[in-house]
Amino acid sequence: MKITGVELRRIAMPLVAPFRTSFGTETARDVLLVRVVTPESEGWGECVAMSEPLYSSEYADGAADVLRRFLVPAVTALPDVDAYGVERALAPFKGHRMAKTALECAVLDAELRAAGRSFGSFLGAARDRVPCGVSVGIMDSVPRLLDAVSAYLEAGYVRVKLKIEPGWDLVPVRAVRERFGDDLLLQVDANAAYTLSDAPHLARLDEFGLLLIEQPLGEEDLVQHAALARRLNTPLCLDESILSAGHAAAAISLGACSIVNIKPGRVGGYIEARRVHDVCRAHGIAVWCGGMLETGIGRAANVALAALPGFTLPGDTSASGRYFATDVTEPFVLRDGHLPVPAGPGLGVAPLAGVLREVTTSTEWIPA
Ligand SMILES: CC(=O)N[C@@H](Cc1ccc2ccccc2c1)C(=O)O
Numbered sequence: 481m482k483i484t485g486v487e488l489r490r491i492a493m494p495l496v497a498p499f500r501t502s503f504g505t506e507t508a509r510d511v512l513l514v515r516v517v518t519p520e521s522e523g524w525g526e527c528v529a530m531s532e533p534l535y536s537s538e539y540a541d542g543a544a545d546v547l548r549r550f551l552v553p554a555v556t557a558l559p560d561v562d563a564y565g566v567e568r569a570l571a572p573f574k575g576h577r578m579a580k581t582a583l584e585c586a587v588l589d590a591e592l593r594a595a596g597r598s599f600g601s602f603l604g605a606a607r608d609r610v611p612c613g614v615s616v617g618i619m620d621s622v623p624r625l626l627d628a629v630s631a632y633l634e635a636g637y638v639r640v641k642l643k644i645e646p647g648w649d650l651v652p653v654r655a656v657r658e659r660f661g662d663d664l665l666l667q668v669d670a671n672a673a674y675t676l677s678d679a680p681h682l683a684r685l686d687e688f689g690l691l692l693i694e695q696p697l698g699e700e701d702l703v704q705h706a707a708l709a710r711r712l713n714t715p716l717c718l719d720e721s722i723l724s725a726g727h728a729a730a731a732i733s734l735g736a737c738s739i740v741n742i743k744p745g746r747v748g749g750y751i752e753a754r755r756v757h758d759v760c761r762a763h764g765i766a767v768w769c770g771g772m773l774e775t776g777i778g779r780a781a782n783v784a785l786a787a788l789p790g791f792t793l794p795g796d797t798s799a800s801g802r803y804f805a806t807d808v809t810e811p812f813v814l815r816d817g818h819l820p821v822p823a824g825p826g827l828g829v830a831p832l833a834g835v836l837r838e839v840t841t842s843t844e845w846i847p848a
């Protein structure tokens with residue numbers, strides 16, 4: 481496939497409610513979308529980097545810059561390209577995994593649309609719908625938290641994840657467990673807010689029968705997570721620490737985690753995300769699909785990924801309405817706690833022209 485050109489488009493997506501984590505509070509998404517145009521078709525990809533480098537080192541303006549100056553030219557220079565060719569062409573550039581993922585996804589979407597093949601069939605989806613969990617932010621009070629969880633359970637979510645940080649952990653978790661009972665699938669995510677010296681405190685989470693504790697320690701603390709895992713009964717899950725299939729293998733062999741949250745943007749692409757899935761599966765490690773408050777573009781790709789056989793835990797693949805009053809694609813709507821895997825060619829969804837025009841804050845065309 482020969483690329484004619486690439487569009488970088490920024491869109492502003494207000495959130496239906498502020499989303500607070502241990503690293504900050506988000507009230508709107510400033511999203512970078514990538515559109516790849518070829519003579520046969522066009523494809524879309526979403527860069528999940530935040531507007532500020534608070535979750536990872538990447539941020540939207542930086543991703544746009546590295547795409548504009550290095551990544552897009554490296555790909556559009558190729559006479560014929562597919563998603564694997566994109567991976568090879570981008571390998572010389574270090575890091576910038578979220579930016580790379582957006583471009584790889586857009587090429588893959590265009591390629592699959594031209595071939596009349598769905599994302600799910602390319603990745604190896606084993607199901608046509610996936611069970612969905614929900615990520616609940618840090619709230620102003622426990623009553624407000626209980627109201628939010630109650631509404632999400634009403635909506636049908638099959639698993640609840642609570643954001644925690646020092647000062648907001650045991651009390652809210654205990655309140656949710658006591659209100660909604662022992663059968664509720666419940667887990668927590670600290671976004672690296674603790675240190676190994678907090679081990680005795682974190683061990684007190686064991687009494688709540690959680691599915692997992694996600695990324696309690698720093699992104700680079702693989703050995704410390706292994707030490708912490710030996711002092712907890714609750715399984716440890718890593719998110720920020722796992723940037724590749726190699727990282728997953730290292731974390732597993734160190735005993736730093738027994739579950740992995742897979743986010744394609746964090747690991748550099750959907751092809752690499754499948755490699756992480758395969759490595760974990762080979763080690764008997766369960767995986768689930770994380771979320772970065774994606775629009776329907778990233779959501780469509782993630783739901784397809786979440787349908788792979790090793791994704792045995794509900795992911796943060798929540799409905800569009802969890803984050804946006806109006807999604808940029810047809811909304812993903814929860815049915816019996818599941819989202820359908822798009823079956824159409826490519827991502828199976830595309831931005832709705834009217835909504836896209838409304839939310840666009842800038843566009844830039846990069847000719848091949
Ligand atoms: C659903 C969920 O908890 N996601 C991330 C954290 C997170 C939170 C807030 C975000 C805001 C803008 C972009 C990405 C973001 C990611 C996580 O699993 O750690």
Ligand SMILES: [Mg+2]
Nearest residue numbers: 669694695719
């Ligand atoms: Mg996380």
